[in-house]
Amino acid sequence: MTAxxxxxxxxxxxxxDLDALQPVWERxxxxxxxxxGAGEELEEVWLPVAEDVQVRxxxxxxxxxxxxxxxMLNTAPVYGRIELEVTLAQGADFxxxxxxxxxxxSTNEIVTKVKHVGIGGRSRQTVRSVLNGKAVGSYxxxxxxxxxxxxxxxxxxxxxxxxxxxxxxxxxxxxEIFADDVKCAHGAxxxxxxxxxxxxxxxxxxxxxxxxALLLEGFVMGLWDGAKDGDAxxxxxxxxxxxxx
Amino acid sequence: MxxxxxxxxxxxxxxxxxxxxxxxxxxxxxxxxxxxxSGKSTLAYVLAGRPGYEVSEGGATFEGRDLLxxxxxxxxxxxxxxxxxxxxxxxxISYLQFLRESLNSQRRARGQDExxxxxxxxxxxxxxxxxxxxxxxxxxxxxxxxSGGEKxxxxxxxxxxxxxxxxxxxxxDSGLDIDALRIVGEGINRIMRAPDKGVLLITHxxxxxxxxxxxxxxxxxxxxxxxxxxxxxxxxxxxxxxxEAAV
Numbered sequence: 001m002t003a004x005x006x007x008x009x010x011x012x013x014x015x016x017d018l019d020a021l022q023p024v025w026e027r028x029x030x031x032x033x034x035x036x037g038a039g040e041e042l043e044e045v046w047l048p049v050a051e052d053v054q055v056r057x058x059x060x061x062x063x064x065x066x067x068x069x070x071x072m073l074n075t076a077p078v079y080g081r082i083e084l085e086v087t088l089a090q091g092a093d094f095x096x097x098x099x100x101x102x103x104x105x106s107t108n109e110i111v112t113k114v115k116h117v118g119i120g121g122r123s124r125q126t127v128r129s130v131l132n133g134k135a136v137g138s139y140x141x142x143x144x145x146x147x148x149x150x151x152x153x154x155x156x157x158x159x160x161x162x163x164x165x166x167x168x169x170x171x172x173x174x175x176e177i178f179a180d181d182v183k184c185a186h187g188a189x190x191x192x193x194x195x196x197x198x199x200x201x202x203x204x205x206x207x208x209x210x211x212x213a214l215l216l217e218g219f220v221m222g223l224w225d226g227a228k229d230g231d232a233x234x235x236x237x238x239x240x241x242x243x244x245x
Numbered sequence: 246m247x248x249x250x251x252x253x254x255x256x257x258x259x260x261x262x263x264x265x266x267x268x269x270x271x272x273x274x275x276x277x278x279x280x281x282x283s284g285k286s287t288l289a290y291v292l293a294g295r296p297g298y299e300v301s302e303g304g305a306t307f308e309g310r311d312l313l314x315x316x317x318x319x320x321x322x323x324x325x326x327x328x329x330x331x332x333x334x335x336x337x338i339s340y341l342q343f344l345r346e347s348l349n350s351q352r353r354a355r356g357q358d359e360x361x362x363x364x365x366x367x368x369x370x371x372x373x374x375x376x377x378x379x380x381x382x383x384x385x386x387x388x389x390x391x392s393g394g395e396k397x398x399x400x401x402x403x404x405x406x407x408x409x410x411x412x413x414x415x416x417x418d419s420g421l422d423i424d425a426l427r428i429v430g431e432g433i434n435r436i437m438r439a440p441d442k443g444v445l446l447i448t449h450x451x452x453x454x455x456x457x458x459x460x461x462x463x464x465x466x467x468x469x470x471x472x473x474x475x476x477x478x479x480x481x482x483x484x485x486x487x488x489e490a491a492v
Contacts, residue, residue: 195296196333197333197334197335199295199296199317200329200332200333200335201335201343201347202294202316202317202318202321203293203294203295203317203318203320203321203326203327203329204321204343204344204347204403204407205318205321205322205347205348205350205351205354205407206318206346206347206350207316207318207350207354208316208318210346210350211318214335214338214342214343214346215335215338217337217338218335218336218337218338218386218387219336219337220337221337221338222336222337222386223337225336225337225386
């Protein structure tokens with residue numbers, strides 16, 4: 001049975017490219033389930049594939065004290081969607097480092113729902129978008145803290161860089177908290193490169209265009225600093241940035 | 246080598262420099278001392294071309310070329326180096342990549358061949374070693390997680406790698422312990438003491454000057470040079486403070 005085709009009225013599909021999704025919906029209508037057992041650890045790197053439309057829908061369950069760390073690069077030429085629902089049991093730890101790099105008319109989005117159901121869970125989500133042309137890059141991230149999930153520690157950091165006037169970034173961190181002893185932080189910025197960093201790089205001899213390209217690289221590459229096996233995603237991100245900058 | 250004439254500059258429409266005149270001939274190290282807010286850092290930024298630092302009158306030439314007409318990266322390629330008072334962090338970019346691209350960009354601008362990755366790493370390691378910095382630190386993102394002292398030392402490693410003709414060093418000694426101060430002082434002498442090079446050393450304290458031994462010492466007050474002398478002037482200032490010594 002194929003799940004009903006989504007509509008834009010559903011918040012989590014609000015910025016989706018449904019026309020692009022339609023032909024491939026059957027393949028992706030059911031999310032893939034991943035379970036990380038109590039005390040276990042998972043580290044994965046999600047690389048882009050060579051297709052115009054790239055969809056990944058994952059439901060991730062973290063057992064007690066389990067840890068998951070995901071590095072993801074979303075850079076489909078037409079429509080890319082990484083959708084993730086994470087459930088954290090007591091003391092579980094979830095980290096997401098993701099980038100949307102988009103050019104031309106593409107839409108790339110990272111959509112997450114992180115559910116803290118046990119005590120003392122920790123989640124960190126860091127998303128960076130670099131967009132040019134008329135590209136759209138989105139992060140919709142909902143953090144739910146269940147009744148009783150005290151001492152939850154959740155953070156979302158979302159930053160986007162728009163290189164052309166026609167590009168669009170949607171950043172929407174969202175919190176739904178039913179416990180009273182929790183720490184939930186979120187920050188979102190859409191901006192330009194740091195003027196002091198630019199001057200520093202230029203004062204070392206980089207011309208303005210090279211300095212800009214280098215800083216943009218750093219803006220994204222900083223995401224992979226903690227990856228155990230980050231070479232492939234680093235290379236893929238560099239490649240994607242070359243087509244954008 | 247560096248000639249500053251009647252330089253007036255404003256930051257956010259506020260006048261900071263009110264007619265600085267100063268000549269640093271090749272082969273010399275000049276120190277600039279002065280109280281907080283006297284315009285020392287502004288002078289450094291104006292010379293390096295920081296956006297927002299507007300020159301309203303006067304000028305500066307570097308080896309006969311109009312320094313102020315050049316973009317910051319052109320000044321670097323011409324051989325000018327600014328040691329930052331507060332070195333900037335750049336996450337995601339390793340020191341090795343940052344400096345290799347910077348150096349090769351300068352070399353291209355000068356019509357020189359680029360340095361290969363292997364050759365560059367050799368130079369970088371050597372310079373790090375001379376400044377007693379662990380060369381593994383060069384693999385880390387630029388200044389991220391560095392202590393204040395490590396950042397300043399890294400500025401000197403950058404200077405060693407980029408090998409400028411002229412260095413403006415803005416309070417390179419602040420935040421350094423006594424050993425680091427000696428190492429940095431020796432680094433400045435080793436890298437910049439040459440007949441065809443020059444240094445403008447901005448500092449609050451006389452201590453670094455005992456290591457570097459400037460040829461001239463100038464006092465900057467309210468955006469103007471109020472006194473010039475030799476290292477004895479710096480010692481007087483250290484003893485008596487700016488108010489007394491300037492009289």
